[in-house]
Amino acid sequence: MERIDAHPTHLFKGHKIRPGKPYPFGATLVPGGVNFSIFSHHADYCVLLLFEKGAPEPYAVIPFRGMFSKVGTNEPEWADFRIGKVFTMTILDLDHENIEYGYRMDGSSYPRAKHGEPGIYRFDPSQILMDPYAKSIGGRDAWGVVPDKSDPYQHRSRIVFDDFDWEGDRPPELPIEDLVIYEAHVRGFTRHASSGIKSSMAGTFTGLREKIPYLKELGINCIELMPIFEFDEFEHSKYDEASGKWVKMNYWGYSTVGFFAPKAGFAATGRIGDGTMVADELKTMIKELHRNDIEVILDVVFNHTAEGNEYGPIISYCGIDNPTYYMLTPEGYYYNFSGTGNTLNCNNPIVRNMVLDALRFWVAEYHIDGFRFDLASILSRDPFGAPMANPPLLEALAFDPVLGKCKLIAEAWDAGGLYQVGSFPAYGRWAEWNGKSRDTYRRFLKGDCGMAGAMSQIIQGSPNLYRGRGATASINFITCHDGFTLYDTVSYNNKHNSANLEDNRDGANDNNSWNCGWEGETEDPAINALRRRQIKNAVSMLMVSQGVPMILQGDEVGCTKYGNNNTYCHDNELNWLDWTLVEKNYDLFRFFKHIIALRHAHPILRNGCHLRNQDWKGTGYADITWHGTQAWHADWNGNVIAFMLNGSYVKEGYDEDDFIYVAMNMHWDALPFDMPMLPPEYQWLLSVNTSMPSPEDIFPPGQERILDNQQSMLVGGRSVAILLGRKKQS
Secondary structure (H helix, E strand, O other), rough: OOOOOOOEEEOOOOOEEEEOOOOOOOOEEEOOOEEEEOOOOOOOOHHHHHHHOOOOOOOOEEEEEEEEEOOOOOOOEEEEEEEOOOEEEEEEOOOOEEEEEEEEEOOOOOOOOOOOOOOOOOOOOOOOOOOOOOOOEEEOOOOOOOOOOOOOOOEEEEEOOOOOOOOOOOOOOOOOHOOOOOOOOOHHHHHHHHHHOOOOOOOOOOHHHOOOOHHHOOOOEEEEEEEEEEEEEOOOOOOEEOOOOOEEEOOOOEEEEEEEEHHOOOOOOOHHHHHHHHHHHHHHHHHHHHOOOOEEEEEEOOOOOOOOOOOOOOOHHHHHHHHHHHHOOOOEOOOOOOOOOEEEOOOOOOHHHHHHHHHHHHHHHHHOOOOOOOOHHHHHEEOOEEEEEHHHHHHHHHOOOOOOOOEEEOEEEOOOOOEEOOOOOOOOOOEOOOOHHHHHHHEEEEEEEOOHHHHHHHHHOHHHOOOOOOOOHHHEEEEOOOOOOHHHHHOOOOOOHHHHHHOOOOOOOOOOOOOOOOOOOOOOOOHHHHHHHHHHHHHHHHOOOOOOOEEOOOOOOOOOOOOOOOOOOOOOOOOOOOHHHHHHHHHHHHHHHHHHHHHOOOOHHHOOOOOOOOOOOOOOOEEEEEEEEEEOOOOOOEEEEEEEEHHEHHHOOOOOOOOOEEEEEOOOOEEEEEEOOOOOOOEEEEEEEEOOOOOEEEEEOOOOOOOOOOOOOOOOOOOEEEEEEOOOOO
């Protein structure tokens, strides 16, 4: 049966047109054609431009309002394809696989700000605007290919055809307390020549997919990808005439061009210029990760865009409706709570819906398992920058039905000084990057005295910060992309950012790091041994803490950035994982693998709720007890702490586990630790002793060794010991 809505009502220079549908926004395939829909509150002029892929000039320019020909009679007829504030029309018989599209807009009733000057409205009908809802964006199809700056349309909207076969894929829906998160960069993970990935696929979604066995062996069950939304690696790039190379790139990608499109330059198929193939490559990677029970969290940047301030380019949002999309001062300057020039007006209803639509799209179409929100505190500000008591966007995200099973993780601060770690509006859903855990771990690790009390909070999942929200509100980490690697944390006292060409002014100055006696690389075996032990200490602290641990790509093999704590601009070995380190530092990889396995094997380490420090089941032992070198006597002023977990309190007492005793000695010398006495039918087994060389430093689950001395043990200086209290076998 032939559909009526596949027939045109109007003609414009041979193009067949019907009135469009306002929702959904963007370009949507409909029977016989494509429905185009775009919102602007203030524009009164809008035309649709159609291009052949890559063509510098459009082959069709179709107004949304004007004189058209009526189908059937061919009589001229005035038509206005607009509903409310939405310009929308359906174009029939389009070769949607081979076109790109854009818009020109103007608002004749409003004064137009000049480039470089403040102003509320930035309409410029000479500019071609990208669709904010574009599902594919051309213009940067292959990473690092220098763009043609004379192209009048740099970031080009494309149409994606969705026919991907998910083969029954469903998100793993792992409990958040069971996650071990691995923060990674798609390009950096396999771009290094040592990755073993074919050069045409190195640094892509396909390259990452081929390394899934490595991730499985390591034991992580969640990968958090640094930004994969389309961004411009040449934004603010710098060309060095002397070397003939681009020496600075927007490598990390925290500057979004489009919120609905994956970065084509991260796809091996990107060069083909087919957005559907890019989408399918990413979906294939996600499907394979899910088949291996690994969830995918995206690091998303909704706090600003790549358009920058009044000196920035007009790509999309500011040319469509500047005061809707951005926070502006009354004089027309951009508020800058992101530190990058502009701030997205996230609690404007239109922008709020765009954010919701984008996240729903990634969940529904790409099966994404969760999101980490960069500078998420901005999402709690009103249009004038004031923090809101009940931010509607955060509330909407928390209660959205499509996002109902997603992990929502906030970087609970912004560049405007709003620091909300522990106070982020959570609505019972949001977790936070616990920046205070990072600082506490590091200070305790380097031996600062008086940190035992703070460590006791971190070990419990920070009940002082998240009381009422549970331990899973805390995403614990020691390192992330922003700052030192773990190796550099124990190898440098100071940042060494000269490669960034900013005279070492950029990057954090307060790193809470310690170089173990020598700044940077050394051949001293004692210092190198201490650094390795400190790395093992660090990951041990992380894995025995309640909450959700996150490790940084490459920390498991001692990756270094040579003291650079802000490698945002380097597309080179500073950011590419050197896979030769897996063999060179295999003892570290082995330790990471087994300490992660230890966490997976013991649910007492992964309680969703906070422990109570009470024996509320009457077992004779509280759920967690605190000790020092003497059992039951903690020293809160020193640099030593020990604790014991009672396996009878797993999952609020509904499951059983071993006792676990952890002694952390960050004193420079070895100290004897008296262990708490176990019930008569139990005995202590040694699981971890970082003071021992590999492979005696850690025993895989099930291969722990019974201690000869069941009352006390000597814990080496700057070392961690983990014991299991297990029932004796009859």
